[in-house]
Amino acid sequence: xxxxxxxxxxxxxxxxxxxxxxxxxxxxxxxxxxxxxxxxxxxxxxxxxxxxxxxxxxxxxxxxxxxxxxxxxxxxxxxxxxxxxxxxxxxxxxxxxxxxxxxxxxxxxxxxxxxxxxxxxxxxxxxxxxxxxxxxxxxxxxxxxxxxxxxxxxxxxxxxxxxxxxxxxxxxxxxxxxxxxxxxxxxxxxxxxxxxxxxxxxxxxxxxxxxxxxxxxxxxxxxxxxxxxxxxxxxxxxxxxxxxxxxxxxxxxxxxxxxxxxxxxxxxxxxxxxxxxxxxxxxxxxxxxxxxxxxxxxxxxxxxxxxxxxxxxxxxxxxxxxxxxxxxxxxxxxxxxxxxxxxxxxxxxxxxxxxxxxxxxxxxxxxxxxxxxxxxxxxxxxxxxxxxxxxxxxxxxxxxxxxxxxxxxxxxxxxxxxxxxxxxxxxxxxxxxxxxxxxxxxxxxxxxxxxxxxxxxxxxxxxxxxxxxxxxxxxxxxxxxxxxxxxxxxxxxxxxxxxxxxxxxxxxxxxxxxxxxxxx
Numbered sequence: 001x002x003x004x005x006x007x008x009x010x011x012x013x014x015x016x017x018x019x020x021x022x023x024x025x026x027x028x029x030x031x032x033x034x035x036x037x038x039x040x041x042x043x044x045x046x047x048x049x050x051x052x053x054x055x056x057x058x059x060x061x062x063x064x065x066x067x068x069x070x071x072x073x074x075x076x077x078x079x080x081x082x083x084x085x086x087x088x089x090x091x092x093x094x095x096x097x098x099x100x101x102x103x104x105x106x107x108x109x110x111x112x113x114x115x116x117x118x119x120x121x122x123x124x125x126x127x128x129x130x131x132x133x134x135x136x137x138x139x140x141x142x143x144x145x146x147x148x149x150x151x152x153x154x155x156x157x158x159x160x161x162x163x164x165x166x167x168x169x170x171x172x173x174x175x176x177x178x179x180x181x182x183x184x185x186x187x188x189x190x191x192x193x194x195x196x197x198x199x200x201x202x203x204x205x206x207x208x209x210x211x212x213x214x215x216x217x218x219x220x221x222x223x224x225x226x227x228x229x230x231x232x233x234x235x236x237x238x239x240x241x242x243x244x245x246x247x248x249x250x251x252x253x254x255x256x257x258x259x260x261x262x263x264x265x266x267x268x269x270x271x272x273x274x275x276x277x278x279x280x281x282x283x284x285x286x287x288x289x290x291x292x293x294x295x296x297x298x299x300x301x302x303x304x305x306x307x308x309x310x311x312x313x314x315x316x317x318x319x320x321x322x323x324x325x326x327x328x329x330x331x332x333x334x335x336x337x338x339x340x341x342x343x344x345x346x347x348x349x350x351x352x353x354x355x356x357x358x359x360x361x362x363x364x365x366x367x368x369x370x371x372x373x374x375x376x377x378x379x380x381x382x383x384x385x386x387x388x389x390x391x392x393x394x395x396x397x398x399x400x401x402x403x404x405x406x407x408x409x410x411x412x413x414x415x416x417x418x419x420x421x422x423x424x425x426x427x428x429x430x431x432x433x434x435x436x437x438x439x440x441x442x443x444x445x446x447x448x449x450x451x452x453x454x455x456x457x458x459x460x461x462x463x464x465x466x467x468x469x470x471x472x473x474x475x476x477x478x479x480x481x482x483x484x485x486x487x488x489x490x491x492x493x494x495x496x497x498x499x500x501x502x503x504x505x506x507x508x509x510x511x512x513x514x515x516x517x518x519x520x
Contacts, residue, residue, distance in 0.1 A: 016060030032201035044075035054197035057089025082197035090172030100144035107139035122152035134175035227328035234330030258286025259402030299520035327365035409448025442469040453503030462503035
C-alpha cells in the first residue's frame with residue numbers, strides 16, 4: 001500500500017487518549033513539519049526506529065493517579081530527543097521523573113491567565129509576554145518539579161504551569177497551546193519545534209507532491225492503475241496525483257450509483273474526461289444499487305453493500321484494462337482514525353468508512369492510498385497545486401455511500417429524488433448567502449417518517465427534511481453553524497413549496513460530539 005510519502009524529518013505526537021491529539025498533529029504540520037500520531041504504548045526501541053526530530057506528549061482524559069493510568073516507556077526520556085508534554089503529558093513527565101502531581105481542590109477549565117516567572121530565564125517562554133491567556137482543562141496539577149527541572153510559569157490553580165529542563169531537552173506545559181483559545185499557542189509550538197528542537201520547516205505541498213509521485217512510481221512499476229471517482233475532492237485529488245505520476249496508465253472509473261447529488265454525475269464526467277484529459281469509464285449501475293439496497297435499513301449494512309457492489313462493479317468495468325493491478329482510493333487520515341484503524345491504539349470504531357471498512361476481503365487489487373496521512377485542508381491545498389478546478393477543490397465533503405446514508409431508513413429512487421431536490425435548494429441558498437466556503441458541510445437529510453401538516457387548507461401527511469450545517473477544522477469535532485434565521489426561513493419555504501412530498505423542515509443543532517456530522 002502506498003500512503004503519502006513521508007518527510008525525512010518527523011515529529012511524533014504520542015496519544016494518551018486526548019480529544020486534541022489530531023489537532024496537535026495538524027498544528028505541527030502548519031509549521032511545515034511532518035507529524036504522525038502514535039500510541040502511548042510505543043517503546044523506546046520503536047521511537048529509535050522512527051528517529052524523530054521531536055516528540056510531543058498529548059493530553060488525556062484520565063488522572064496520573066488512577067489505577068492502571070497510561071504511562072510512557074521511561075527509556076524514551078533518555079533518548080536525548082526533545083520532548084514537549086501537554087497537560088496530561090506534562091503531568092506524566094513530572095511524575096515519572098520524580099516530581100509531584102497533586103490533587104487540586106478544584107480544577108481549572110477554560111480561559112486562564114498564565115503568569116511567567118521572569119526571573120526563571122525560561123527558554124520556552126523567552127519571547128512571550130509576562131502574562132497571557134491560555135486554555136486549561138485539568139483537575140490534577142504539578143506541585144513539585146523533578147530534580148534538574150525548573151518552574152517557569154504558573155496560573156491560579158496550577159503552581160507549576162510550565163516546567164523545563166534544557167539539559168535533558170524536556171519541557172512541559174499544563175495548558176493547551178494547540179487550541180485557538182490559547183493566545184500565542186501556535187507560536188509556542190513553533191518555539192519548541194524550530195528554536196528548541198531544531199526542526200526545519202521544509203514539509204511543503206510541493207515536497208509532498210514530489211515525494212508522493214516517486215512513491216507511486218516505485219510501487220506501480222510498469223503496471224496499469226484504476227481509480228474510483230466518487231465525485232468528491234478526495235478521490236479527485238488522489239486521481240490527479242496518480243495521473244501526474246503515471247499518466248495514461250491510469251484509468252478512472254466512475255460508478256454512477258444513482259445516489260449522488262443533483263447534477264453531480266454529469267459534472268464528474270465533464271471535469272475529468274474533457275478538462276483533465278484522463279481516461280474515464282462511466283458505468284451507470286443505479287439499477288443494481290437500488291435492487292441490492294431494497295428494504296435495507298441498517299446504516300452499516302448499507303455501507304457494506306455499497307462498498308462491495310462498488311468493487312464488484314469495478315472488477316467488471318476494469319476487465320478490459322490490461323495489467324490493472326492497483327486501485328487508487330482517496331482515504332484520508334480522519335477516515336482511518338474514525339474507522340478504528342489508527343495506529344494510536346486509542347480510537348474506538350465510530351462507523352466504517354466507504355474507503356476503509358466497506359471493502360471486501362478478496363479485493364483483487366493492490367491499494368494505493370496517497371492521501372491516507374493527510375487532513376482535508378491539506379488535500380485541498382494539494383488539489384489546487386495540481387491544477388484541479390475550484391469547484392472540485394472546494395466541494396464540501398460527501399460520504400462515499402452517497403445519499404444512501406442521508407436517507408434514514410430504506411432507500412428508494414423516489415426518496416433519493418426527493419432528497420436531491422431538497423439538498424439542491426439547501427446548496428443553492430448557502431451559496432447565494434456567500435457561506436459555502438465558510439461552512440465545513442451543509443446538506444439535507446430525509447427521515448423515513450411522516451408527520452401531519454396543513455397545506456392549502458387541507459391535511460397533509462408527508463416527510464420532513466432536516467437541514468444540517470456545521471463548522472469544523474478537522475472533522476474530528478464539529479459545531480453546528482449559527483445560520484441566519486432569514487436564510488433558514490428561505491430554505492424552509494422553498495423546500496416545502498418546491499418538493500411536493502415534504503411538509504416540514506427542521507434544523508439540526510447537535511455538535512460533534514455527541515453526534516456525528518452525518519446522520520448515519
